[in-house]
Amino acid sequence: MADFSIFFYIYQIFKGTLQEQEERLLRSSTLYIGNLSYYTTEEQVYELFSRAGDVKRIIMGLDRFKKTPCGFCFVEYYRREDAEIAMKCINGTRLDDRIIRTDWDVGFSEGRQYGRGKHGGQMLQLMNDG
Amino acid sequence: MFELITHVGEKSNSSLESNLESLAQVLETDLNTYKDDVIKIVYYCVSHMPCKLTIYSTLVGLLNAKKYEFGEKLLIKILKKLEEHMNASHFSICLNLMTFLADLVNTRVVTLSSFADFLEDLVQEAFEDNIPQVRSDWFIYAILHCLPWVGREMFERKKDILESILDAVEGHMMKRNKSYVEMLRVWTSSIHEQEDYLDCLWAQIMKLRSDDWTERHIMRHYVAFDGQLADALQHNLPKFIPTPHSSSNVYPLPHVVFRLFDYADCPEQGPLLPGAHSIERFLMEEEINWIILENQGNRKECATNLLDYHKKSTVPLNYVILEVIFSQLFRIPDSPIRPIFYGSLLIELCKTKTMPQVIAQAAELLYQRIDTMQLICIDRLVDWFSYHMSNFEYRWSWNDWSSCIEMDHLAPRHIFVREVLEKCVRLSYRQRILEVLPIGFEKMVPEKISICYDLGDEDHPLHSLAVEIEKGFRGRVTAENMIEIIQRENDRSGNECLIIFFSVLLNLARKTFSHNFAALTKYYITFKKLIGESEELQLLLLQTLYDVWKLNHQMVIVITTKLLKMSVIDASSVAAWIFSEKMKVEFLRMWIWELLCIALDHVTGELNRVRSQIEKLRNKMDYHSDEQNRDEGDFSDKEKDEENNDDGNIEDLPARETEAASLQECLKNLLLYILHKFIILMSEHIVNSEMNGSDIETSWFVYIDGRLQNVFQRVKFWCIYIN
Numbered sequence: 001m002a003d004f005s006i007f008f009y010i011y012q013i014f015k016g017t018l019q020e021q022e023e024r025l026l027r028s029s030t031l032y033i034g035n036l037s038y039y040t041t042e043e044q045v046y047e048l049f050s051r052a053g054d055v056k057r058i059i060m061g062l063d064r065f066k067k068t069p070c071g072f073c074f075v076e077y078y079r080r081e082d083a084e085i086a087m088k089c090i091n092g093t094r095l096d097d098r099i100i101r102t103d104w105d106v107g108f109s110e111g112r113q114y115g116r117g118k119h120g121g122q123m124l125q126l127m128n129d130g
Numbered sequence: 131m132f133e134l135i136t137h138v139g140e141k142s143n144s145s146l147e148s149n150l151e152s153l154a155q156v157l158e159t160d161l162n163t164y165k166d167d168v169i170k171i172v173y174y175c176v177s178h179m180p181c182k183l184t185i186y187s188t189l190v191g192l193l194n195a196k197k198y199e200f201g202e203k204l205l206i207k208i209l210k211k212l213e214e215h216m217n218a219s220h221f222s223i224c225l226n227l228m229t230f231l232a233d234l235v236n237t238r239v240v241t242l243s244s245f246a247d248f249l250e251d252l253v254q255e256a257f258e259d260n261i262p263q264v265r266s267d268w269f270i271y272a273i274l275h276c277l278p279w280v281g282r283e284m285f286e287r288k289k290d291i292l293e294s295i296l297d298a299v300e301g302h303m304m305k306r307n308k309s310y311v312e313m314l315r316v317w318t319s320s321i322h323e324q325e326d327y328l329d330c331l332w333a334q335i336m337k338l339r340s341d342d343w344t345e346r347h348i349m350r351h352y353v354a355f356d357g358q359l360a361d362a363l364q365h366n367l368p369k370f371i372p373t374p375h376s377s378s379n380v381y382p383l384p385h386v387v388f389r390l391f392d393y394a395d396c397p398e399q400g401p402l403l404p405g406a407h408s409i410e411r412f413l414m415e416e417e418i419n420w421i422i423l424e425n426q427g428n429r430k431e432c433a434t435n436l437l438d439y440h441k442k443s444t445v446p447l448n449y450v451i452l453e454v455i456f457s458q459l460f461r462i463p464d465s466p467i468r469p470i471f472y473g474s475l476l477i478e479l480c481k482t483k484t485m486p487q488v489i490a491q492a493a494e495l496l497y498q499r500i501d502t503m504q505l506i507c508i509d510r511l512v513d514w515f516s517y518h519m520s521n522f523e524y525r526w527s528w529n530d531w532s533s534c535i536e537m538d539h540l541a542p543r544h545i546f547v548r549e550v551l552e553k554c555v556r557l558s559y560r561q562r563i564l565e566v567l568p569i570g571f572e573k574m575v576p577e578k579i580s581i582c583y584d585l586g587d588e589d590h591p592l593h594s595l596a597v598e599i600e601k602g603f604r605g606r607v608t609a610e611n612m613i614e615i616i617q618r619e620n621d622r623s624g625n626e627c628l629i630i631f632f633s634v635l636l637n638l639a640r641k642t643f644s645h646n647f648a649a650l651t652k653y654y655i656t657f658k659k660l661i662g663e664s665e666e667l668q669l670l671l672l673q674t675l676y677d678v679w680k681l682n683h684q685m686v687i688v689i690t691t692k693l694l695k696m697s698v699i700d701a702s703s704v705a706a707w708i709f710s711e712k713m714k715v716e717f718l719r720m721w722i723w724e725l726l727c728i729a730l731d732h733v734t735g736e737l738n739r740v741r742s743q744i745e746k747l748r749n750k751m752d753y754h755s756d757e758q759n760r761d762e763g764d765f766s767d768k769e770k771d772e773e774n775n776d777d778g779n780i781e782d783l784p785a786r787e788t789e790a791a792s793l794q795e796c797l798k799n800l801l802l803y804i805l806h807k808f809i810i811l812m813s814e815h816i817v818n819s820e821m822n823g824s825d826i827e828t829s830w831f832v833y834i835d836g837r838l839q840n841v842f843q844r845v846k847f848w849c850i851y852i853n
Contacts (some may be wrong), residue, residue, distance in 0.1 A: 043556065068553065085470065094521045
């Protein structure tokens with residue numbers, strides 16, 4: 001279920017053919033990070049993910065209305081191979097005692113930092129609320 | 131067919147022997163048609179699954195007994211591949227192939243006399259003149275590595291040759307330069323011997339010899355097929371002449387054998403841990419090492435395969451696994467895999483019933499022995515342990531370690547706990563960590579993070595300019611306009627302008643890293659204008675950053691790293707600042723060395739990137755030469771052409787080569803500067819100690835000596851001298 005929603009998420013947000021998306025994913029150095037605590041800071045994400053390599057930037061996911069963190073972020077590495085190490089070693093481990101999930105992402109673009117659920121948060125959360 | 135062959139030996143309702151027999155029969159049926167495919171698959175399995183080596187040597191023996199030509203073709207293939215991998219410096223695969231050849235003696239594929247000649251040729255190669263010691267070492271290692279498989283056979287039927295080979299090896303062992311051992315040991319002294327790897331293997335082989343070459347580890351499946359193999363026609367190995375040494379060869383580095391456990395550490399009920407000088411210990415560790423290296427792409431599979439190790443009922447498996455994992459993590463100069471992999475693997479292993487308590491036992495042992503642990507290993511231990519804690523709610527019997535609190539601030543136990551807690555706070559937050567710690571530990575936890583900014587004070591002499599600059603930032607003026615604002619203040623020195631500008635920026639951006647990065651990027655031009663090419667101003671910039679964020683080490687590290695990547699500052703300035711008088715107060719903290727290593731990695735990373743580009747351009751040049759001979763109608767290369775364009779144009783090659791030479795010079799100068807600073811520091815200490823008649827080896831001296839080694843271990847600079 002989670003996997004499907006992520007795929008749906010990517011499909012909805014990013015314009016382009018499926019093949020283009022797949023190609024960009026194969027070259028991407030950007031990861032989507034899900035299931036963060038709302039209180040997890042950028043600094044904590046940085047400390048954890050920099051153990052896999054040099055982090056270029058982190059974009060915290062924000063509630064569209066309240067502009068507060070709502071449980072996801074993007075991590076961009078300078079190098080693809082460091083992102084691969086993060087996928088292998090950090091995905092499924094804990095940050096703030098929550099098991100976080102990492103997925104390849106086609107790359108950050110403006111607007112994607114906001115949750116797209118009806119109430120401003122993540123769609124995944126909306127599904128959980130139901 | 132691929133599945134049939136690669137999966138033989140895995141869990142099955144039938145015995146392995148009957149599976150092998152069935153598989154051999156299936157393959158025999160049409161061996162003429164498929165022998166090339168079978169050979170290819172067997173080669174793949176032997177290269178990549180050394181744990182199953184005897185399965186495939188048995189299979190090959192059975193097939194060879196039925197069809198002589200198969201064995202012949204296989205040997206030609208293996209030797210051809212051996213040569214290719216040696217040329218490409220793939221020495222671990224070479225080792226597997228050679229060991230496979232040794233075992234083919236046992237399955238009557240290869241004549242013992244021709245394999246003995248092969249070993250003698252390797253001895254000859256090991257003693258060539260004017261070759262690096264690491265080349266000799268590798269050939270000696272390969273020879274010794276083959277002996278557990280084939281030693282018994284040689285002992286029985288070629289004893290003279292075996293003895294002459296051992297005599298030659300012994301002569302080499304006596305003469306080897308081992309000055310590197312001290313630098314590669316995890317502990318400067320330890321209750322367990324930390325031996326040079328060849329010395330240890332030699333001792334293990336000598337014990338095997340004294341046991342008449344009888345060992346209890348290798349699973350010799352072929353014994354069950356004595357009848358079928360006895361009549362096989364054997365092959366002489368073709369003459370193998372290794373490629374001569376060239377400067378492009380990269381040999382494995384020497385290492386020191388890591389020992390954490392002995393039998394007394396393991397549960398009394400249960401299998402015994404083989405002794406350090408038993409060949410069983412060596413063979414087992416080799417296999418566990420291989421399982422980890424082969425599964426580094428998937429930590430769950432890695433954990434599963436480790437726990438499923440085929441000898442698990444004969445050894446205390448949890449202890450062996452942990453010892454091998456830590457041997458890789460603490461390998462000097464580099465762990466073979468990124469350290470975080472070991473952290474996540476250990477977390478995965480904690481999902482079993484018995485492993486968590488052994489990991490806790492190992493952590494306790496490491497803490498108890500930390501007084502003599504090399505600093506580079508302590509750093510890795512800090513990173514591992516803090517990461518591990520963050521996955522288990524920071525639960526630990528911290529009270530057991532409370533005696534470190536009152537120790538000297540340079541005592542390794544004190545350093546370790548203090549730095550672990552700082553890393554834990556970075557992965558979490560201060561209040562959370564304080565809550566899990568017993569009373570008394572709060573002094574070990576970093577102070578509450580806060581910014582040190584006093585330009586907001588109206589009485590500060592620089593307050594007025596700070597206000598102007600702050601208005602500029604809040605008004606979102608451009609970088610150029612900011613320069614104008616600053617330059618209006620004619621009565622301020624350049625130094626003061628830079629301090630104020632950067633301090634105000636840091637204060638306004640203090641909320642997150644991203645705010646800082648955005649501000650640095652936006653005002654990049656302003657920084658360049660204010661700093662120009664002045665190293666003095668770069669130092670001032672770094673000092674300003676520290677003065678503002680001295681209570682937040684992570685912030686200093688992250689922003690300095692960003693400034694490096696933006697080329698606002700140079701690695702040489704970072705080094706100069708770290709060794710400056712003003713930074714003496716922090717000189718002995720772990721984060722300072724983290725930062726120095728980041729600066730070094732920045733330069734070496736750039737150099738490696740440019741070298742990689744040069745290599746691609748040269749390959750492209752070669753490719754274009756061949757292009758003239760290609761058919762114009764060949765459409766399949768279109769994609770390749772487009773891909774090659776991404777690597778840049780061939781015309782860029784001279785510029786890249788100039789850049790590489792320049793970076794090489796920067797790295798050399800950086801290392802010389804650091805070395806020079808260390809020499810001054812240590813010389814002053816030695817002179818003062820002698821004048822005062824006091825001890826030279828103080829805790830300060832031991833620490834600084836450790837950091838000096840740290841720097842050079844990290845960049846492998848010393849490796850040049852062993853060649």
